[in-house]
Amino acid sequence: MNLMNRKNMQLLSGNHAVSWAARLCRPDVAPLYPITPQTPILEKITEFHAEGLMKTELLTPESEHSAMAACISASLTGARVFTATSSQGLLLQHELLHYATGARAAIVMCNVNRTPASPWGFWPDQLDSLSQRDTGWVQFYSESPQESLDSVIMAFAIAESVGVPTMVCHDAFYVSHSMEPVEIPDQAMVDDFLPKFDPARKLDTAVGASFGAPLDQNTWRRSRMDLAESLAAVTDETIRVGEAWGKLTGRSYGPLERYRCDDAEMVIVTMGSMCGTVRDAVDTMRENGKRVGLLKVRQFRPLPASMLRDALAGVPVVMVLDRNYSPGTGGILHQELKAVLSGMADGPKVHGLLAGIGGANVSSETIDRWVRDYQNAEPKPESQWVE
Amino acid sequence: MREILILGRGGQGAQTAGNLLARAFFEQGSFVQTFATYGGARRGTPVTASLRVDDQPIRQRSNIEHASAMLCFDESLLEPGFLGFARPDTVIVVNTHKPASAFAGLGDYQFFPIDGRSIAQRNDMGKVVNSALLGAFAAKLDQLDIDIVCNVIQDTAPAKKDQNVAACRDAYAMVRNQDAGGQQ
Structure with a gap:
């Protein structure tokens, strides 16, 4: 451009x-x-x-x-x-x-x-x-x-x-x-x-x-x-x-956007401004041979359940970045995504990270580190506080 | 991608300076992103304006952790918290009447002191220092055309347009050939 x-x-x-x-x-x-x-x-x-x-x-x-x-x-x-x-x-x-x-x-x-x-x-x-x-x-x-x-x-x-x-x-x-x-x-x-x-x-x-x-x-x-x-x-x-x-404009939008998700071993799922930083992190990790992608959830309500299942079918690991904390529950996107993916034969392991709560800074270097920390970890049911 | 920070206190014009600088780079054809964060949301509390400049669309939406250049409206903000965003090669233009040697103890940075208040006063700008500081800062930023900065000030200044531009050019000329550390 x-x-x-x-x-x-x-x-x-x-x-x-x-x-x-x-x-x-x-x-x-x-x-x-x-x-x-x-x-x-x-x-x-x-x-x-x-x-x-x-x-x-x-x-x-x-x-x-x-x-x-x-x-x-x-x-x-x-x-x-x-x-x-x-x-x-x-x-x-x-x-x-x-x-x-x-x-x-x-x-x-x-x-x-x-x-x-x-x-x-x-x-x-x-x-x-x-x-x-x-x-x-x-x-x-x-x-x-x-x-x-x-x-x-x-x-x-x-x-x-x-x-x-x-x-x-x-x-x-x-x-x-x-x-x-x-x-x-x-x-x-x-x-x-x-x-x-x-x-x-x-x-x-x-x-x-x-x-x-x-x-x-x-x-x-x-x-x-x-x-x-x-x-x-x-x-x-x-x-x-x-x-x-x-x-009309050359700018198309949908309920979800898959960014470099083909053949990804881990897909990062998030919403809002953090998607931009994740794009940068994904590009850097791809350059270094890591098969990582971004799934941007643009339409959260109504939750596009079938599209989410299709988008994540066959993906081994998902890392949800929630810039919200529902007290007593954890990350809201983490919670909702687990419910949507429940029962899938080839569903992913889902990690939930409480990332950038209260506006705490999340840089692309931080995202890269979280990918390394969680790509081989066993998921926990609770969302995890990270920084 | 270039990452630039402007530090000030609420009411001093740091956010405006960030916007004007972004507009100048934009007029030159660069992609820019600038945003200000202010914790206190009141006059006198620290305000940080962040600016990214690149030749392609900017996607990162996070705080700047390592700035290549910093403009500081108030020397009292030069404490370890803010200096943590600088590296040894970071250019720091600071509004002060003191010589650069007064900042030597803060670390191995490239300080360029500029007395924004006296430049503002001699150009009939009273206490409004941001056009002078912008001129001084522009002198130490690569690939930024001072004429474009002045055009942006001329277009956007709400009052005293000519005096604002004169203060900007005055400070630019003072700092242009100054070596790091403040030695003429």
Whole structure:
């Protein structure tokens, strides 16, 4: 890639790349509440708005909880809705995240992954969004500012076609505050890619119908079965949308990415910013004759179970790097991956490493050392603290 | 790949300096990645801006452990924690009114002292030292065109554009021919 030939290339942080994506998607409503390290997303959107470059109705309510309440109501009127938060803000929204999914509100949110208190911190750690794994929100984990921009645009396509809220997560600092060359897609191309949101059912004062009425047991159960059916369609939709975006931009995405996994004796599985460092480590190890690959989990919810089994069939050893610690359980990706791979005849040995918790630094040299430490070890059921 | 660190205290402009330097390398056609980390999130606490420069896309997303060049906004930050990121051949440009000999006891590094405050004052920049420090740092970074650095400052400075550029060029000229250790 030659930077000089890319006319739409700008130097942007991950957060500002997300603001650009929001601008290109032309949301009707954006309720936002600031929180470190998400605030630059909000700031850039308000700048765009003040300059007349975004026609969005911006709402700045008194908390993240109220912001999400506004997102749900706006979305159910048929508005395209964008919001962004992080850590404590996302945790405050928890009850409404469940509500949004049940109400089938096709909201798109960016969450900047940051340590939840206590103790206080601003560091990259994915526990905030991973602990929303049971809310039904579709979750993507992004590795770079460019991927965050692309993912927000694709998230609108997926959320609005399937009818489920969708979260794009990127790590504090390593992505959110990392300024890099980012290609900004052409507005007309995004307009074609993302037609106007027009759901079949919406709140309308001329129509005597509402959302969220109390249901009897069997109808409530049926609503969950409907939700399950929609979520089951997400993985195919991620593939379809990711390929379509690839045809337009040259950047394709899917639920998973296999990087140099062919003939690998060990595959490292991780999510978010650490994937980039693992790529470097894999290239160095391959140069030294070590058969190591990376499996990047981009879509964590719904978990693409069959794809994960296919991707890891025949791989002797898997090393999961979790940048999260679920107290009392261990690494969440480790836990989920073991469940998905359970019962496979040719399934791998699975090591779970608690790597870079609280933003502790993980360099490619460290990854190389962990590969040497674990390639011949017998896996333990518990995730292991490493540094 | 080149790895560069800028150390400062919240409010001094270290993060801005990192962004401006990244923009200058980007304008020259390089791939760059810069990010700042700040533990205290308040004025006066240490801020680190990290910058990677390469001729291909940068994938690593981790802290810089070995910098080839460092710019230090505040000499009080030159303690073992930060100096641990330097190697003997690392260029360290430090904002101070002291001579390089004052830092000899810290180890075998290539110190280039620059009195950012006096350069800022004589260029009508008051206490704002980052354009002067950027000029001094640019003088010791290979393959960085000072004219591009000045263009970036001209484009992005929110006020006193000409004074910012003058401070940058002033410091650049002072440090350009200075030998390591601060001997003229």
